[in-house]
Amino acid sequence: MRALRILFRHRVTRWRRDPTWGTGTVAGQIVLLALLLFLLFPLGVFSYVVGDVLRELYPEANALGLINSGMLYLVPALMASRFLLQSPLSERVAPYVSLPISPSGLLHGQAALSLLSLHTLFTVVLVGPVWAAEVMTAWSSLGATAWLAIALLVTVVLPSHGATLLHLLLGRRPWGFVGALAGIALIFVADATLGPDLVGGLSRVVFGRPSVGLVAAVGIVGGMHAALLRAMRARLEVDQRTAAQIGGLSRQAASAYRWIEQTLPAGPLVALELRQIVRTRRLRGATATILGLMVFFYGWAGVQLVMTGTMESEVLMNVVLWGIGGPFFAIGYTVYGISSGHIDGLFAGPTSLSHIVFSKFMLLWASLIPATLLLPTLLPWVPLRYAAFLVGCTLYWWGVMVPSTVYFGPRFRTPVDLSASHFSMNPSGSMRGLVLLPPLLVLIASPILAGATGAWWIVGGSLCAVGLIGLGVAAGRPEPFARQLDRHKHEMLKAFREKEPI
Numbered sequence: 001m002r003a004l005r006i007l008f009r010h011r012v013t014r015w016r017r018d019p020t021w022g023t024g025t026v027a028g029q030i031v032l033l034a035l036l037l038f039l040l041f042p043l044g045v046f047s048y049v050v051g052d053v054l055r056e057l058y059p060e061a062n063a064l065g066l067i068n069s070g071m072l073y074l075v076p077a078l079m080a081s082r083f084l085l086q087s088p089l090s091e092r093v094a095p096y097v098s099l100p101i102s103p104s105g106l107l108h109g110q111a112a113l114s115l116l117s118l119h120t121l122f123t124v125v126l127v128g129p130v131w132a133a134e135v136m137t138a139w140s141s142l143g144a145t146a147w148l149a150i151a152l153l154v155t156v157v158l159p160s161h162g163a164t165l166l167h168l169l170l171g172r173r174p175w176g177f178v179g180a181l182a183g184i185a186l187i188f189v190a191d192a193t194l195g196p197d198l199v200g201g202l203s204r205v206v207f208g209r210p211s212v213g214l215v216a217a218v219g220i221v222g223g224m225h226a227a228l229l230r231a232m233r234a235r236l237e238v239d240q241r242t243a244a245q246i247g248g249l250s251r252q253a254a255s256a257y258r259w260i261e262q263t264l265p266a267g268p269l270v271a272l273e274l275r276q277i278v279r280t281r282r283l284r285g286a287t288a289t290i291l292g293l294m295v296f297f298y299g300w301a302g303v304q305l306v307m308t309g310t311m312e313s314e315v316l317m318n319v320v321l322w323g324i325g326g327p328f329f330a331i332g333y334t335v336y337g338i339s340s341g342h343i344d345g346l347f348a349g350p351t352s353l354s355h356i357v358f359s360k361f362m363l364l365w366a367s368l369i370p371a372t373l374l375l376p377t378l379l380p381w382v383p384l385r386y387a388a389f390l391v392g393c394t395l396y397w398w399g400v401m402v403p404s405t406v407y408f409g410p411r412f413r414t415p416v417d418l419s420a421s422h423f424s425m426n427p428s429g430s431m432r433g434l435v436l437l438p439p440l441l442v443l444i445a446s447p448i449l450a451g452a453t454g455a456w457w458i459v460g461g462s463l464c465a466v467g468l469i470g471l472g473v474a475a476g477r478p479e480p481f482a483r484q485l486d487r488h489k490h491e492m493l494k495a496f497r498e499k500e501p502i
Helices: 002-017 026-057 063-085 103-113 118-138 141-172 174-193 198-208 210-235 240-247 251-263 267-279 281-308 313-331 343-348 353-377 384-411 430-453 456-476 479-498
Strands: none
Touching (some): 002 103, 063 141, 141 198, 267 353, 281 353
């Protein structure tokens, strides 16, 4: 309890001192709270009347039985939202190791405090009104209390611990992370294709029989908690793989870095950026996740082409946004934040700002290479007008989105904790990323416009021309980007020192 009390006090203090909370003003904080209530109110109303809606749709079915059969389907959705949008604070244990508290208490406290998030609030607003409207009026007080306990364990604690455990697996054991995702996907694929209603039937047993369900929920959550503590305890130790990589490079890796340093413009800085990706858990996790997204959306499009001979508009949109430009949604607005640990030395040394800017160009261009290499696997199977459009979108990413990200990158002033063993699409500081919204909207609107007018060749050609022009300007004239960095470098360095890393 002492460790939990210390950690909770520090968490509240950090939250109160966060300069980004409500933009640092009381009015901004009031506006954010009002927006939060505005979002929570319709969710709570829908949750309260969901039983009535089910009775209208399925008059012959038992509404509470339908609710019970669907509760377990919330678990993967809530876990995915936490994994993508919540930064797992349970990993940030380094500042507390020197305090006079036991490591076991520290880990238990961090695991418990990871439940304090907006995700938990949304889940409570989703589950609470259903319980009050349907369960509490139909069951005894003991059964209703057991149902609520099961619901909170399954929809709050289990997704939170599961998401944090996935982050840890992604950082330390990527194949274990892939295996966990494959196991979850296999369960729901079997539920949807093989039958009988596996997940729905299990959900009815767990929530329909509170005595059995409570024992099962406590056992599963207890096992997940034990696995999480074991992974977090291992996270406290030195990562031997990273230490081995720092201690010495293989002959092939040393030759590759030497070729980069001697051949490419700003070669030493480009090699430094690539070493960061290889040596740090966060960037390795980001790379693995991005490659997984690319393969998934390209594979989805390929399967649809083989089975139907055509490609639907939403599949084409996914290929354009996530298949080609996935890295930007992960590292785009943090392109300078990932260098926060050594950027003081870069600015203080003789390195020109043009070289720093060009190293960022190379980092983002390199992130587009895998998707660009995968594109030819689709081109022979799609109509020629679609192929031209996809080529134009690819060049647009290279020649417009990359230069825009590098130009506005100094405005995104949130440092990135490279030692964190997770990859999270944490929206902290992303409001400044709205400056990239106009060029992104052009890309989003292009398939809609081309599909509505049939002008695939014109839209694709326009994107191709704009992308080539932007690529030539970015590669040939980095001076405007260097001047933009020079104007914002002092504010950026100040923010890197004041803000908490993500």
